[in-house]
Each structure stands twice: as structure tokens, then as C-alpha cells.
Amino acid sequence: MSEICDDIELRAREELFINIHPIQAAGRLTAEAMKAMIAYGDGYSTCDWCLAPFRLDKIKRPPIEEFHVELANFLGMDAVRVVPGARRGFQTVVNSLVEKGDVVIVSSLAHYTEFLAVEVAGGVVREVPLNEGNVVTAEKTASKIEEAKRETGRLPKLIMIDHFDYQFGNEHDVRGIAKVAKEYGIPFLLNGAYSVGVMPVNGKEIGADFVVGSGHKSFASPAPSGILATTEEWADRVFRTTEMVGDVTGRRFGVKEVEMLGCTLMGANIVAMMASFPTIRERVKHWDEEIEKVNYFVREFLRIEGNQVDSETPRRHTLTKVDTTGSFDRVARTHKRRGYFFSDELKARKIVGEFAGSTRSWKLNTYGLTWEQIKYLGEAFQEIARKYGIPVA
Amino acid sequence: MNERAVYETFEALFALTDLRQLFRETKPLFNFSEKQREEVRRVLERVRRSLETIEKETLK
Numbered sequence: 001m002s003e004i005c006d007d008i009e010l011r012a013r014e015e016l017f018i019n020i021h022p023i024q025a026a027g028r029l030t031a032e033a034m035k036a037m038i039a040y041g042d043g044y045s046t047c048d049w050c051l052a053p054f055r056l057d058k059i060k061r062p063p064i065e066e067f068h069v070e071l072a073n074f075l076g077m078d079a080v081r082v083v084p085g086a087r088r089g090f091q092t093v094v095n096s097l098v099e100k101g102d103v104v105i106v107s108s109l110a111h112y113t114e115f116l117a118v119e120v121a122g123g124v125v126r127e128v129p130l131n132e133g134n135v136v137t138a139e140k141t142a143s144k145i146e147e148a149k150r151e152t153g154r155l156p157k158l159i160m161i162d163h164f165d166y167q168f169g170n171e172h173d174v175r176g177i178a179k180v181a182k183e184y185g186i187p188f189l190l191n192g193a194y195s196v197g198v199m200p201v202n203g204k205e206i207g208a209d210f211v212v213g214s215g216h217k218s219f220a221s222p223a224p225s226g227i228l229a230t231t232e233e234w235a236d237r238v239f240r241t242t243e244m245v246g247d248v249t250g251r252r253f254g255v256k257e258v259e260m261l262g263c264t265l266m267g268a269n270i271v272a273m274m275a276s277f278p279t280i281r282e283r284v285k286h287w288d289e290e291i292e293k294v295n296y297f298v299r300e301f302l303r304i305e306g307n308q309v310d311s312e313t314p315r316r317h318t319l320t321k322v323d324t325t326g327s328f329d330r331v332a333r334t335h336k337r338r339g340y341f342f343s344d345e346l347k348a349r350k351i352v353g354e355f356a357g358s359t360r361s362w363k364l365n366t367y368g369l370t371w372e373q374i375k376y377l378g379e380a381f382q383e384i385a386r387k388y389g390i391p392v393a
Numbered sequence: 394m395n396e397r398a399v400y401e402t403f404e405a406l407f408a409l410t411d412l413r414q415l416f417r418e419t420k421p422l423f424n425f426s427e428k429q430r431e432e433v434r435r436v437l438e439r440v441r442r443s444l445e446t447i448e449k450e451t452l453k
Contacts, residue, residue, distance in 0.1 A: 014417050014420075015413060015416040015417055015420060016416075016420060016421065017420065017421060018420060018421055028417070030414075031410050031411055031413070031414035034410045034413065034414070035406075035407050035410050038403070038406050038407070038410070039403065349421075350420065350421030351421075370418060372422075372424075373420070376421070376422070
């Protein structure tokens with residue numbers, strides 16, 4: 001097998017296999033992004049034409065400044081910065097708004113980095129419980145705000161809720177929650193790690209004060225990359241510039257933004273995001289077809305006796321939690337390879353990305369697969385089921 | 394050597410990247426449609442042209 005150099009093997013799984021890994025699907029690069037990686041891979045490659053005021057988002061060649069403006073428009077927000085992953089977007093907002101002991105409302109399905117962002121700032125999280133369908137509602141968010149108010153004597157400083165969560169890929173009532181946030185006067189951060197870049201997202205229409213996206217999860221970009229967008233009202237606060245002065249040298253770095261630690265995505269990462277952007281703008285218009293495809297797959301998947309889907313159905317996202325305890329796990333219990341038999345069978349059919357060895361509860365993502373690949377996937381699961389005597393309706 | 398050899402190196406890499414994308418779209422069976430076959434031909438032709446220039450510029 002080819003190697004990049006000693007001990008670093010070539011990665012060709014996206015070219016050779018159908019990859020259903022739950023978090024890798026929408027971060028796969030476009031051809032244009034791959035070309036950007038080839039040409040702009042050198043460390044400070046975007047700094048060739050960095051002129052005054054010497055800040056990444058002001059660079060005109062390549063058109064990084066223009067990209068920032070267009071990206072803000074695309075998200076229906078006023079200002080945007082690229083950041084090293086969604087987590088740095090959470091951190092920027094939390095650091096700007098939260099002080100020691102302040103409460104931040106998050107979902108019971110919040111990503112761990114939301115917890116960490118709050119912890120770094122000295123705040124505490126309070127989780128909104130899920131309803132019976134594993135969805136965060138406006139009503140339950142309001143109850144949690146009241147509970148936090150009773151507990152601390154003051155309102156939470158921030159509400160941070162996922163548009164679609166990472167566990168079920170369920171859609172949460174972000175519009176209703178934004179309304180509740182407005183009523184209480186609490187800023188609302190929409191975590192769009194699983195929506196920005198795959199489906200249309202308009203922050204202001206939703207009622208968000210902040211929109212965070214993930215480049216490597218949903219924007220066909222290399223890791224780490226992410227997006228933080230906000231409104232005019234909050235931009236000066238979260239993108240505030242340094243006022244520090246060196247006591248010996250008297251040096252100031254006035255234009256540099258404190259929370260960004262100066263420039264963020266230098267080099268190939270930002271250029272790859274920019275290179276994918278035209279495709280992103282087009283592909284969000286076809287989200288309905290992605291939903292059609294995942295629902296087709298789910299129907300085929302459920303024809304296998306014992307299979308279940310734990311996520312809400314019909315699916316509104318391509319990330320889906322499934323349960324095969326009643327089907328493939330029954331085989332695994334007596335198979336010499338245990339749960340790995342299932343991975344072996346999938347791999348033999350050129351399918352990867354399942355949680356290796358897991359035959360009970362696991363997740364998959366069908367985003368970006370062609371109809372031909374979707375049909376192949378459904379047939380492959382059924383073929384494995386039949387091979388082991390599991391009835392297929 | 395003329396700098397064209399450098400640009401043609403990138404052109405060849407970009408054309409091969411288009412081929413890589415085609416592999417991604419047709420995996421795992423690689424059943425190319427006529428349109429996709431046409432794209433493969435275009436890529437190969439582009440790469441051959443680049444290689445000819447590179448060869449001429451570097452080994453002449």
C-alpha cells in the first residue's frame with residue numbers, strides 16, 4: 001500500500017469505501033478544497049498579501065475579506081469570523097459574556113465542548129431536560145431558566161442550544177427557544193455544527209444572537225475549522241480588540257481581536273473553506289433530497305427484523321442513531337468475532353464508518369451519498385441480514 | 394527551464410484531483426456513466442498534456 005512517508009499510510013477510504021461515519025460525512029472536502037490544500041498547504045500561505053491593518057479577515061488576496069462578508073450574508077447575520085472549530089466559537093462567546101458563577105443554559109444533548117467552554121470561563125451549566133421524543137422544547141427551556149433564577153437569584157447569562165444534536169441528529173425547537181430567550185433578555189447561541197453548511201440556516205430569522213458552525217463537520221473543510229457569526233449588537237463585544245500596552249516597550253496591537261488571539265485560520269484551512277463555499281451555497285438548496293435519501297435508507301434498514309431507529313422519524317437529518325440489538329447483535333452473541341463480524345461483513349462490501357464491534361446502539365450518517373450509493377447501502381445491510389438468517393420483510 | 398513546468402505540475406495535480414472526486418462519487422463499484430467516462434478522458438488528456446510540457450521543460 002502507498003505511504004505518504006514512513007509510518008504515515010495513505011488515506012483513501014473516501015475513494016474506496018462508502019463511509020457512514022456519523023461525524024465525517026459533511027466534512028468531506030470538495031474537489032476545490034482538495035486543490036486549495038495542494039496549493040495553500042504551506043504554513044503562512046495566506047500571508048503573502050497581508051497588508052495593513054494586518055488581520056486575517058482584512059486580507060484581500062486571496063479574497064478572505066470578501067468571504068467574511070459573504071459568509072455573514074449566507075448565515076443571515078452581520079459579522080462573522082472563522083475559528084479553529086465550533087468549540088472555539090462557543091469559547092469566544094462564553095468568555096465574552098460569562099463570569100465566575102454565572103449560569104449557562106445548555107441542552108441535555110449538548111456537546112462536551114459546550115461544557116468545557118463554560119468551565120473555562122468559571123460558569124456553570126444547567127441542562128434543559130428532553131421531552132419524550134428526545135427533543136429540547138421552548139417550554140422546558142423556560143422552566144429551566146426559572147429554576148436557575150430561583151437557585152441563583154439571577155438570570156442565566158447565555159442560552160446555548162444545538163440546532164441538531166450529535167447523539168440522535170434530532171431537530172430542536174430553536175425558533176421557540178430563541179423566542180423564550182428574547183422574552184427573558186438572555187442572548188441565544190445556536191449551535192449549528194450539524195446544520196450550517198448542509199441546510200439553509202438564517203440566524204436572524206431563527207432569532208439567534210450567535211450562530212456557530214463547524215467547518216470540518218458540515219462545511220466540507222479541513223479540521224480544525226469553524227464559524228462564529230453574530231449581530232451588530234454583539235459584534236463589538238465578542239470581537240473586541242486589545243487595549244493592552246507593554247509596560248517596557250509601550251507596544252500596542254490595537255487591531256488584534258482578543259478572543260481570536262489575533263489571526264485564526266491561516267493557510268490551507270481558510271482557503272479550503274473558501275474554495276468549498278460555492279458548492280456549500282448550492283448544496284444547502286438540496287437538503288430536501290438528502291432527507292429523502294436518508295428516509296429511503298431508513299425504510300430499507302427497518303425491513304430487517306429487529307432493527308430500530310432511535311432518532312426521530314421520519315428523519316429530518318442524515319445523522320441517525322440506530323439500534324440493531326434485535327438483529328445483528330443476536331448474531332454477535334455467538335459469533336467467534338463477536339460484534340466485529342458485522343464490521344467484517346460491512347468492510348467486505350466496501351462500507352466503513354460504523355462503530356467497530358458495536359452491534360447494539362450506534363450512529364451513521366448518509367450525507368452526500370448518491371442515490372446509487374444509498375441503494376447499495378440498504379441492499380448491503382439486507383444481504384448481511386439474510387446471510388445470518390435474519391428475516392427481511 | 395520555463396516556469397510553465399511548475400504551473401503544469403499544478404494543473405496535472407488539479408486534474409487528478411477531479412479524478413479523485415469522481416472516484417468518491419462512484420465508489421465502491423465505480424460504474425461510470427458515459428458522462429463520467431468523458432470526464433475521465435478529459436482528465437487523462439489534461440494530465441498527458443501537462444506531463445509533455447513538464448518533460449520538455451525539465452529534460453530538454
